[in-house]
Amino acid sequence: MIQGKSDPNYRVIAENRRARFDYFIESDLEVGIVLSGSEVKALRTGQCNIAESYASVEEGELWLINGYISAYKQAGVFGHEERRRRKLLVKGKELSRLWQAVGREGMTLVPLVMYFNHRGIVKLKLGIAKGKKIHDKRDTAAKRDWGRQKQRLLKQG
Numbered sequence: 001m002i003q004g005k006s007d008p009n010y011r012v013i014a015e016n017r018r019a020r021f022d023y024f025i026e027s028d029l030e031v032g033i034v035l036s037g038s039e040v041k042a043l044r045t046g047q048c049n050i051a052e053s054y055a056s057v058e059e060g061e062l063w064l065i066n067g068y069i070s071a072y073k074q075a076g077v078f079g080h081e082e083r084r085r086r087k088l089l090v091k092g093k094e095l096s097r098l099w100q101a102v103g104r105e106g107m108t109l110v111p112l113v114m115y116f117n118h119r120g121i122v123k124l125k126l127g128i129a130k131g132k133k134i135h136d137k138r139d140t141a142a143k144r145d146w147g148r149q150k151q152r153l154l155k156q157g
Contacts, residue, residue: 007118009116009117009118009119009120010115010116010117010118011115011116012113012114012115013043013046013048013114013115013116013122014046014048014049014050014051014113014114015050015112015113015114016050016051016053016110016111016112016113017051018051019110019111019112019127019129020112021132021137021140022131022132022137023108023110023127023129023130023131023132024129024130024131024132024136025110025112025127025128025129026107026127026128026129026130027127027128028112028125028126028127028128029090029094029098029125029126029128030123030124030125030126031062031088031089031090031123031124031125031126032088032089032090032121032122032123032124033064033086033087033088033089033114033122033123033124034086034087034088034089035069035086035122036080037075037078038071038072038075038078038079038080039069039072039080040122041072041074041075042069042070042071042072042080043069043114043116043122045072047069047070048067048068048069048070048114049067049068050064050067050068050111050114050124052066052068053065053066053067053068053111054066054108054109054110054111055088055109055110055111055126056102056109057095057098057099057102057109060095061087061095062087062088062089062090062095062098062109063085063086063087063088064085064086064087064088064111064124065085066083067083067086067111067114068082068083069082070082088124088126098128101128105130106130107128107129107130108128108129108130108131109126109127109128109129110126110127110129111124111125111126111127112125112126112127113125
C-alpha cells in the first residue's frame with residue numbers, strides 16, 4: 001500500500017521542524033514505539049511534542065528521551081507520565097548500525113516526524129544526523145533564500 005501524504009489514513013501527529021535547521025540529516029529510519037493506551041488516545045487528539053527530544057542507544061535498546069505526550073484526562077488514575085522514556089522498536093541489525101553511528105562517528109539520533117501509518121499504528125521517523133555549526137546554518141539560510149528569489153525571478157520572467 002502507498003505510504004505518504006496521498007494515503008488517507010496517514011496522519012502526522014508531531015513534526016520537528018527545527019531538526020533540518022540544526023542538523024545535517026544523513027539518513028532516516030522508521031521505528032515503532034511502545035506506548036500505553038492513554039498515550040495513544042492523547043496522540044489521536046494531537047497532543048504531542050518531539051521538538052526537544054532525542055533518541056539514545058542504552059543497554060542494547062533504543063529509547064526516545066524527553067518526548068512529550070500530554071495527559072489524557074479521561075484515563076483518570078490509569079494515565080501516563082508525560083515525559084517518560086519510551087522504548088523504540090527496531091531490528092537488531094539496525095540497532096547495531098545506529099549504535100556504531102552514534103559511538104564512532106559522533107552522530108545524533110533526532111526524531112523528525114511522529115505519525116500514524118496507513119494501518120493506524122504510531123511510527124516515528126528518526127534522522128541520523130550531524131550537528132551544524134553557526135556558519136553552516138547561515139549557508140543553509142542563504143541557499144534557501146536564493147532558491148526563493150530564483151523561483152520569483154522565473155515566475156516573473
